[in-house]
Amino acid sequence: xxxxxxxxxxxxxxxxxxxxxxxxxxxxxxxxxxxxxxxxxxxxxxxxxxxxxxxxxxxxxxxxxxxxxxxxxxxxxxxxxxxxxxxxxxxxxxxxxxxxxxxxxxxxxx
Amino acid sequence: xxxxxxxxxxxxxxxxxxxxxxxxxxxxxxxxxxxxxxxxxxxxxxxxxxxxxxxxxxxxxxxxxxxxxxxxxxxxxxxxxxxxxxxxxxxxxxxxxxxxxxxxxxxxxxxxxxxxxxxxxxx
Numbered sequence: 001x002x003x004x005x006x007x008x009x010x011x012x013x014x015x016x017x018x019x020x021x022x023x024x025x026x027x028x029x030x031x032x033x034x035x036x037x038x039x040x041x042x043x044x045x046x047x048x049x050x051x052x053x054x055x056x057x058x059x060x061x062x063x064x065x066x067x068x069x070x071x072x073x074x075x076x077x078x079x080x081x082x083x084x085x086x087x088x089x090x091x092x093x094x095x096x097x098x099x100x101x102x103x104x105x106x107x108x109x110x
Numbered sequence: 111x112x113x114x115x116x117x118x119x120x121x122x123x124x125x126x127x128x129x130x131x132x133x134x135x136x137x138x139x140x141x142x143x144x145x146x147x148x149x150x151x152x153x154x155x156x157x158x159x160x161x162x163x164x165x166x167x168x169x170x171x172x173x174x175x176x177x178x179x180x181x182x183x184x185x186x187x188x189x190x191x192x193x194x195x196x197x198x199x200x201x202x203x204x205x206x207x208x209x210x211x212x213x214x215x216x217x218x219x220x221x222x223x224x225x226x227x228x229x230x231x232x233x
Contacts, residue, residue, distance in 0.1 A: 001173055036219040036220070099162075
């Protein structure tokens with residue numbers, strides 16, 4: 001069970017958009033529409049931002065959106081704000097009743 | 111509002127058993143059909159799912175940790191428990207507990223999370 005692959009870093013200026021990819025296999029991302037995304041500020045617990053590929057929990061701004069194509073899921077942050085600077089992790093249900101997380105992406109707001 | 115709080119020894123010796131508790135308040139672990147998960151994060155590294163337990167008591171573990179992990183629940187105390195046997199330095203991490211939403215294990219996501227507790231494995 002290997003971690004899902006994310007780019008180590010992504011960046012954008014305030015107001016711009018940034019997209020983070022999350023690549024797995026047919027045994028996880030490609031096989032199920034149960035992808036979630038988490039935001040983690042330094043020293044804090046992760047916070048759910050997206051679940052079931054594209055659904056947003058109550059309280060999460062619509063600047064955050066999710067999608068999936070084949071074995072790759074994506075998180076897009078539109079209208080970047082300073083507080084969006086954080087680490088982001090994807091997660092997917094995987095075969096045989098398990099879960100796998102992504103390697104994590106550090107988003108920097110320039 | 112649901113709140114989760116991890117607790118346990120911050121230092122464990124190599125080859126011993128790591129034992130953590132997750133105390134849940136604002137809701138009952140035995141009520142409704144929820145899963146509850148344990149996740150860890152080594153310092154400066156990414157997240158790793160350890161395992162989950164259903165309100166009925168069914169458990170699921172990360173295949174890479176299955177032989178060493180025991181997850182249980184004490185409904186009388188509204189607590190979850192994690193035991194990890196034969197620890198090494200590689201088990202040094204912040205350990206989180208979280209509720210899993212969704213109707214089935216596959217459909218679930220982790221929300222909310224506890225604040226996490228750092229466990230260091232060292233002699």
